[in-house]
Amino acid sequence: MQQLLVNKSDIKQTKIVETPSPPLAAGDVRLKIDRFALTANNVTYAVAGDMIGYWKFFPAPDEGWGIVPVWGHAEVIESKCDGIEPSERVYGYFPMAEELVVQPARVRAHAFTDGMAHRSALPSVYNAYVRLAAIPTHDPALEDLQAILYPLFATSYMIYDYLLDNEYFGAEQILLGSASSKTALGVLQLLHDHAAPHPAVIGLTSSRNEAFVKERNICDQVVTYDNISNDVSQVPSVYIDMSGNADVRIAVHTRLGDQLRLSSSVGISHWDKFRPTEGLQGPKPKMFFAPAQIKKRQEEWGASVTQTKTMDAWRDLAIKSESWLTVKEGRGLASARDTYAALVAGTTAPTDGFIVNMA
Ligand SMILES: NC(=O)c1ccc[n+]([C@@H]2O[C@H](COP(=O)([O-])OP(=O)(O)OC[C@H]3O[C@@H](n4cnc5c(N)ncnc54)[C@H](OP(=O)(O)O)[C@@H]3O)[C@@H](O)[C@H]2O)c1
Structure with missing residues (x-):
């Protein structure tokens, strides 16, 4: 499996490495990462990797290097978890890599949480995976906008x-x-x-x-x-x-x-x-x-109302953005490396929304 690593002490330095796919333990699911987005937000994940803990989500195989998290879509390709079958599609937080192994916990119709021990102390919004087949409003045509803008x-x-x-x-x-x-x-x-x-x-x-x-x-x-x-x-x-x-x-x-x-x-x-x-x-x-504000509103409004309000606002903003946003697609981790470098250098246009296609 390929992964794109970033040097923790000099975030301009990157390398693509080949590592063995980890075997699945009981309850694990292997996700094949299909498409993910890159914006300045991902550069911030690298800059604040130690300060806020973004390096902890997807530990890198090499000492001193980290994996920058990205938002995107993936497909289940192997499952040892009851109720989650191959070919199911999910939206969530991924490494810049070809695959991710998760251990679904709190499995509900519309979502599950990755219960891997190294993620348990990290904010729950980053550990949730949306099960897209159970979302009536999910529109596959909006998936790239969802990854870039949601x-x-x-x-x-x-x-x-x-x-x-x-x-x-x-x-x-x-x-x-x-x-x-x-x-x-x-x-x-x-x-x-x-x-x-x-x-x-x-x-x-x-x-x-x-x-x-x-x-x-x-x-x-x-x-x-x-x-x-x-x-x-x-x-x-x-x-x-x-x-x-x-x-x-x-x-x-x-x-x-x-x-x-x-x-x-x-x-x-x-x-x-x-x-x-x-x-x-x-x-x-x-x-x-x-x-923190999401948690406050979940306590006051309930999780479902908070989610609906956020989704409605996102969809409205995403539709308005279509007049100025150009989705630019690259293929594979080499394109992720080049786009990440341009975002680090600040040479991208504000109208650009980048998608990496890993298929
Ligand atoms: N705290 C949170 O929960 C949270 C959530 C989402 C986003 N954010 C943060 O909000 C910021 C914007 O993220 P985004 O993904 O929305 O950004 P984006 O759309 O990719 O931002 C592009 C803009 O950022 C500025 N910029 C980007 N890279 C630069 C560089 N290397 N040097 C100088 N200017 C640069 C430029 O704006 P100007 O010329 O107008 O300065 C550029 O037009 C990020 O730091 C992100 O982490 C935080």
Whole structure:
């Protein structure tokens, strides 16, 4: 079986290795990974691999190397688990590899959890596999969009819900950093579509992606990173940051100071500009972790209502994205390696959505 490994201490370095397929124990299922998506989010999994534990999902065979998780679709090709038969198709979290062996636990009609011991302490949203045949709304034609956009737009919806849940923290404007990222665009779209009154929506982006963000027509204002200190209004604000760029964070905090009601770190798409920022004006940045808001809503609304609301928001956003998103397909782990390298280098266009076809 082939796997794509990333050097944990230099995430630019990759290698494709051949390892024996592990034998199945009683209760195990072998999944053949069919198609998976790659976005800046997967680079973040590598950058935060040690800090947040993303390396722990799919341990690599070589010391010092890790396997970056991806979202995608797979098919059962061998099963020693009652109730799960070969040819069943699932959606979930996979290694950049040809195969994954899971040990289904909590098997329900619509999903199961991987019960492998090394995953038991990791957040449950990453361990669930959706059994697609049991999902009445599942549309095979939307599978690539599901792989690329569902994990991002589910987060967009949770950020939007978090803002509503907290009455926008009293802000008059919401600033989104790395506004051309799919996750930020989802939040911008949801805020834009929300019935008035709502705070002004400001997209912060690089000059190369400014035109793209403006063309979406979902921001009240688009400001490039180098104009933050002049163009951002000094009114009560919330900053939601997908970039992790320390200089951008300093510029926002310096411009807004105590007008900032919340500074929330969601991503590090500018992974090579990320560094700790001490002595910032205004509130201390807080990390946003989507699974925490999902858990809160599951307790308040129930798991099924939370799932339905998230799915509805995702589907609506995915349909709206079809006007600007181009799905680009590559074949095999060599194409995954090249796409991952382009995402690390930041040379991809915001309109690109990458799919790796492992068939
Ligand atoms: N915490 C969570 O639960 C969660 C969930 C989903 C996503 N996220 C995070 O949100 C961020 C965006 O993810 P995504 O998958 O939505 O991204 P994406 O669509 O692939 O983002 C593309 C955009 O990110 C910026 N970018 C990407 N790579 C860059 C690089 N190497 N150098 C400089 N800029 C770069 C550029 O935006 P600009 O020019 O506009 O800056 C680019 O247009 C990631 O860090 C991801 O991990 C977090």
